[in-house]
Amino acid sequence: MPITPERPDEVSSGLTDVGYLPDDATALVAFLAIKLGKPILVEGPAGVGKTQLAKSLAETLGRELVRLQCYEGLDEAKALYEWNYRKQLLRIQAEAQDTGWQEVQDDIFGEDFLLERPLMTAIASPDPVVLLIDEIDKTDQEFEAMLLELLSDFQISIPELGRIEASTMPLVLLTSNNSRELTEALKRRCLYLWIDYPSLEHELEIVRLHAPELDAKIARRMVEVVAMVRDLDLKKPPSIAESIDWARALLLLGATDIDSKTFNETMSIIVKHRTDIDIVAERVGVKLDGPEDGASAAAS
Amino acid sequence: MPPPPDRRPSREASRRAALFSEPLDNPLDAGLTAHLVEFGEELRGEGVALGTSELLDAFSALPEVAWNEPTLFRETLAATLAKSPEDRAIFDLVFERFFFRATELAALTTGIGEAGSGSGDGEGGPEIDVDALREQIARAIAEQNESALRDLARLAIAAFAQPGEGSGVLGVDVQRIRRSLGLRTDPQGDVPQDDPRAEGLPRDGIRRFEQLLRQELERQQIERTSSLPAARPLHELDRALPSGPLQDLASVHRVVTQLKRRLKTQGQEHRGHRRHAQVDIRRTMRASLQTGGVPITLRYRPVRPRRPELFVICDVSTSVTSASVFFLSVMHALHDSFRKMRSFVFIERVSEVTEVFERERDFKAVSEAIARDAGVADISGYTDYGRVWGELLEQIQDELHPRATVIVLGDARTNGRAPGADLFAQIAARAGRTYWLNPEPRLYWNYGDSVIDTYAQYCEAYECWTTAQLENFVKVLTAPEATRP
Numbered sequence: 214m215p216i217t218p219e220r221p222d223e224v225s226s227g228l229t230d231v232g233y234l235p236d237d238a239t240a241l242v243a244f245l246a247i248k249l250g251k252p253i254l255v256e257g258p259a260g261v262g263k264t265q266l267a268k269s270l271a272e273t274l275g276r277e278l279v280r281l282q283c284y285e286g287l288d289e290a291k292a293l294y295e296w297n298y299r300k301q302l303l304r305i306q307a308e309a310q311d312t313g314w315q316e317v318q319d320d321i322f323g324e325d326f327l328l329e330r331p332l333m334t335a336i337a338s339p340d341p342v343v344l345l346i347d348e349i350d351k352t353d354q355e356f357e358a359m360l361l362e363l364l365s366d367f368q369i370s371i372p373e374l375g376r377i378e379a380s381t382m383p384l385v386l387l388t389s390n391n392s393r394e395l396t397e398a399l400k401r402r403c404l405y406l407w408i409d410y411p412s413l414e415h416e417l418e419i420v421r422l423h424a425p426e427l428d429a430k431i432a433r434r435m436v437e438v439v440a441m442v443r444d445l446d447l448k449k450p451p452s453i454a455e456s457i458d459w460a461r462a463l464l465l466l467g468a469t470d471i472d473s474k475t476f477n478e479t480m481s482i483i484v485k486h487r488t489d490i491d492i493v494a495e496r497v498g499v500k501l502d503g504p505e506d507g508a509s510a511a512a513s
Numbered sequence: 514m515p516p517p518p519d520r521r522p523s524r525e526a527s528r529r530a531a532l533f534s535e536p537l538d539n540p541l542d543a544g545l546t547a548h549l550v551e552f553g554e555e556l557r558g559e560g561v562a563l564g565t566s567e568l569l570d571a572f573s574a575l576p577e578v579a580w581n582e583p584t585l586f587r588e589t590l591a592a593t594l595a596k597s598p599e600d601r602a603i604f605d606l607v608f609e610r611f612f613f614r615a616t617e618l619a620a621l622t623t624g625i626g627e628a629g630s631g632s633g634d635g636e637g638g639p640e641i642d643v644d645a646l647r648e649q650i651a652r653a654i655a656e657q658n659e660s661a662l663r664d665l666a667r668l669a670i671a672a673f674a675q676p677g678e679g680s681g682v683l684g685v686d687v688q689r690i691r692r693s694l695g696l697r698t699d700p701q702g703d704v705p706q707d708d709p710r711a712e713g714l715p716r717d718g719i720r721r722f723e724q725l726l727r728q729e730l731e732r733q734q735i736e737r738t739s740s741l742p743a744a745r746p747l748h749e750l751d752r753a754l755p756s757g758p759l760q761d762l763a764s765v766h767r768v769v770t771q772l773k774r775r776l777k778t779q780g781q782e783h784r785g786h787r788r789h790a791q792v793d794i795r796r797t798m799r800a801s802l803q804t805g806g807v808p809i810t811l812r813y814r815p816v817r818p819r820r821p822e823l824f825v826i827c828d829v830s831t832s833v834t835s836a837s838v839f840f841l842s843v844m845h846a847l848h849d850s851f852r853k854m855r856s857f858v859f860i861e862r863v864s865e866v867t868e869v870f871e872r873e874r875d876f877k878a879v880s881e882a883i884a885r886d887a888g889v890a891d892i893s894g895y896t897d898y899g900r901v902w903g904e905l906l907e908q909i910q911d912e913l914h915p916r917a918t919v920i921v922l923g924d925a926r927t928n929g930r931a932p933g934a935d936l937f938a939q940i941a942a943r944a945g946r947t948y949w950l951n952p953e954p955r956l957y958w959n960y961g962d963s964v965i966d967t968y969a970q971y972c973e974a975y976e977c978w979t980t981a982q983l984e985n986f987v988k989v990l991t992a993p994e995a996t997r998p
Binding site: 220221237238241242244245248249251254256298302391394397400401403404405406407 | 579589591
């Protein structure tokens with residue numbers, strides 16, 4: 214059952230219930246988007262939970278999630294709709310010779326022969342949905358221009374069928390890794406949300422939410438180490454999902470402390486490039502205690 | 514100092530009139546509306562591209578939240594007005610400045626003052642326990658407790674800043690208070706173990722505290738003099754190239770990866786419109802399978818961006834070091850965009866450093882290696898352009914050809930020595946394109962010993978002291994050939 218929140222903290226608590234801990238800005242922008250019916254443009258480094266935000270919002274609002282993954286060369290046929298050529302051909306061939314053109318045309322350009330793609334699905338859905346347009350910065354500018362029309366009017370015109378208008382307002386999230394500048398026109402239509410890596414305390418909360426059995430002391434140490442690793446010049450800094458994975462791995466291994474031995478053994482969970490591993494081992498590994506030392510304040 | 518932003522009062526007035534005539538069906542009173550419009554104007558003045566629709570968004574968003582709460586109000590405005598991380602940074606600065614000034618102005622006009630503020634015997638009674646205050650502030654900084662910091666800033670001023678003894682320059686007073694509080698980032702030994710100072714305080718926290726101190730001092734000054742000082746435009750340095758010794762490689766690489774990915778996707782608009790696009794037969798045939806073998810959709814070969822051969826020649830004398838090291842590292846990070854690239858550094862002599870950059874990833878190692886091995890300084894350590902061009906011409910003249918691009922980074926300050934423009938002209942004539950990047954603002958060009966115009970007649974000169982300018986230049990450099998005249 215779709216829910217409409219009345220205050221920003223309702224969004225916040227709703228998201229927390231489904232396992233997503235938003236910061237204040239995130240909850241507020243999500244709330245405004247629902248209230249004003251405006252799309253949200255979410256930007257931030259990779260792995261801070263931009264996509265997860267959409268999923269969690271869909272879950273907490275009780276809406277279906279429609280996802281459009283963008284890539285270079287994505288075109289309208291893959292995003293909006295496409296005629297099912299094969300089925301149309303079969304239909305024409307199966308028809309007896311004497312059917313008139315008009316009849317065939319009426320028939321093969323019917324909804325039976327239409328392949329719905331994500332944008333179309335989101336617009337035509339009778340219930341409000343959450344539409345996630347993921348990594349919009351990967352598409353071409355032409356596609357962005359097409360999207361503009363959709364985002365302002367929420368309608369699609371198909372020449373053979375007529376116009377399809379949205380009966381309900383979808384909540385639209387666009388994510389971008391900021392790899393190219395989006396057009397001003399698109400930005401103007403959206404609310405803007407920048408998600409950065411969470412602060413130490415915030416990430417600790419997230420980890421504790423997802424791995425509650427992990428000892429509080431280890432969790433804090435782990436988050437501190439992750440923050441240290443992110444400060445280095447890496448090809449791919451560890452994402453939040455990876456620090457959760459790491460927490461779970463530590464739990465499975467029954468680690469009592471993050472010493473240099475445990476770190477070197479489990480480092481591959483958060484660092485995934487060979488050159489990165491070298492850098493991390495060199496810079497962070499040495500700062501940790503040897504296995505026999507107790508847990509003193511090594512991570513400063 | 515950049516010229517103050519153009520205010521254009523007539524346009525501003527008409528814009529405001531348009532907004533007021535807009536039927537706003539929310540209970541915002543005209544006072545706040547006017548303030549917000551002014552705030553929008555100020556953002557525009559600082560270079561944020563702000564449309565009327567965005568302001569209207571802000572107006573329609575505010576009634577939805579309890580906007581009398583400071584953070585909600587601020588975040589709501591940010592979400593509707595600032596649409597990129599850069600804009601957000603400017604937004605935060607302007608927000609702080611604008612609403613601080615607006616509040617103070619209102620306080621002045623309505624005649625609200627604070628009894629006893631600014632005089633030494635403030636809220637903490639005649640004697641403030643200085644040691645306890647130090648510890649409290651350190652703790653608040655470590656915990657990043659914003660509201661506590663705000664209160665403590667006032668106490669600190671009451672304890673350490675005697676009115677009348679202020680230096681008159683806020684920055685000096687702030688630093689003096691910071692020193693007497695003993696706020697340092699390095700660990701301090703002579704405090705108890707659980708004190709946050711034992712491990713050193715976070716740099717950001719200290720900076721935030723300094724900001725609050727400055728704000729509070731400014732507030733007291735306004736109250737004393739009963740007048741608002743002129744608004745300072747944002748310092749251009751807030752947006753300048755990352756430079757200086759604090760700059761670590763990680764943040765430079767972050768800038769560079771952004772740049773690289775942006776460049777990769779840029780220029781697509783050019784690629785599609787080339788007049789003689791070639792049909793890609795293989796992909797067209799593949800696409801035609803969907804339509805029963807009829808090639809309805811044509812597929813074209815993409816136009817590849819140009820990959821020029823580069824010769825980068827960089828001044829590394831002390832006056833331009835930070836810019837040049839950054840620039841060289843950007844060029845090397847963009848290595849795969851170019852077919853071949855050679856780098857040289859020079860002060861009095863020229864020396865090739867291509868290998869150093871290929872081998873070393875660390876900024877410090879690179880600059881050390883250059884300082885140790887390059888041998889570019891001879892006697893005086895001042896740039897000698899004439900000699901450099903001669904040596905360079907000798908080294909690379911056989912390799913220059915019309916497809917090569919030469920980029921010079923330097924401030925063109927000759928220290929009174931011969932510019933050697935004829936030699937530079939020979940280099941420029943042999944190369945296909947020659948660019949000069951000057952890390953000084955255009956305002957300073959040709960002043961003093963700068964002879965940039967002598968060189969500019971043989972090459973295209975660009976000013977390059979912000980990331981945006983650099984990005985723009987790299988765009989020019991890698992643009993596909995078809996788009997160039």
